[in-house]
Amino acid sequence: MGSNFTFMFYGFLVAWMVVILYVIWIALRERKLRDELERVKRMVDERERETKK
Amino acid sequence: MRLKIILVLSVLSGALLAWNLHTMFLNVPDEANQGAVFRIIYFHVPSAITSMIGFYAGMFAGIAYLARKDLRFDAFAASVNEVSLVFATITLITGSIWGRIIWGIWWTWDYRLTSYFVCWLMYLGYLMLRRAIDEPTTRARLSAVLSIFACVDIVLVWKSIEWYRTQHPGPVLSIRNGGGMAPGMEAPIYWNLLALAMLAAVLTIMRMRQQTMQREIDSLRRYAHAF
Numbered sequence: 001m002g003s004n005f006t007f008m009f010y011g012f013l014v015a016w017m018v019v020i021l022y023v024i025w026i027a028l029r030e031r032k033l034r035d036e037l038e039r040v041k042r043m044v045d046e047r048e049r050e051t052k053k
Numbered sequence: 054m055r056l057k058i059i060l061v062l063s064v065l066s067g068a069l070l071a072w073n074l075h076t077m078f079l080n081v082p083d084e085a086n087q088g089a090v091f092r093i094i095y096f097h098v099p100s101a102i103t104s105m106i107g108f109y110a111g112m113f114a115g116i117a118y119l120a121r122k123d124l125r126f127d128a129f130a131a132s133v134n135e136v137s138l139v140f141a142t143i144t145l146i147t148g149s150i151w152g153r154i155i156w157g158i159w160w161t162w163d164y165r166l167t168s169y170f171v172c173w174l175m176y177l178g179y180l181m182l183r184r185a186i187d188e189p190t191t192r193a194r195l196s197a198v199l200s201i202f203a204c205v206d207i208v209l210v211w212k213s214i215e216w217y218r219t220q221h222p223g224p225v226l227s228i229r230n231g232g233g234m235a236p237g238m239e240a241p242i243y244w245n246l247l248a249l250a251m252l253a254a255v256l257t258i259m260r261m262r263q264q265t266m267q268r269e270i271d272s273l274r275r276y277a278h279a280f
Binding site: 004005008011012014019023033037043047048 | 087088089090092093096097100139142143146147150151153154252256259260263266267269270273274276277280
């Protein structure tokens with residue numbers, strides 16, 4: 001019965017861990033994309049200014 | 054508006070999951086033959102159903118893309134298939150842990166397990182295919198076709214426990230005429246299904262937003278290189 005309860009715990013732990021790791025991955029990706037978007041926008045602005053000169 | 058939907062669904066899903074945990078551990082007794090480990094079903098079955106619903110939603114989005122050539126359908130298909138693959142992974146791992154105690158083995162190549170594993174591999178291939186192709190319309194077209202093809206396997210997964218009696222238990226839910234569970238034990242499965250479906254919706258919306266950001270980055274890059 002002890003191992004029965006332990007394996008139930010493992011099952012719940014794995015289910016939650018997979019969800020939590022995926023949410024963390026999404027959050028990290030969100031930050032990376034925001035930074036990249038800012039960088040590309042700055043690059044476009046610079047190129048537009050250079051072209052006007 | 055999108056942020057409000059994400060917030061509302063997240064709070065509802067979190068509250069429902071917490072309430073379900075309370076019900077599973079304090080209101081539902083151990084199963085007579087399986088003991089405490091039977092509670093894995095409360096994540097295993099809802100995760101499986103959530104993944105299948107998601108894969109079908111991805112297939113319909115793929116068909117919509119092929120019909121309309123609108124990349125928003127492709128973004129939805131990619132997001133929902135990725136999220137569904139996460140839930141499919143949970144299903145496979147929790148099932149394996151349950152099998153180790155009840156069957157004495159981690160895995161067996163029976164019809165249900167094998168067809169679901171093939172499904173998991175196909176959607177993993179779907180995500181790899183998307184990473185391998187840079188051109189957005191080619192990527193969208195090929196992944197839509199693969200998504201439609203992969204969905205055929207979902208029917209085999211769903212029906213396998215009725216068509217073949219092997220290692221995996223037959224239908225236990227009353228909605229599938231299983232009748233193998235007491236009503237008090239069955240209800241938390243549906244509540245957890247609702248909670249996981251809402252969580253999947255939140256994750257899909259977030260991934261769709263990221264797909265939109267990625268498209269914006271790609272178009273700005275093309276614009277910048279045109280100078």
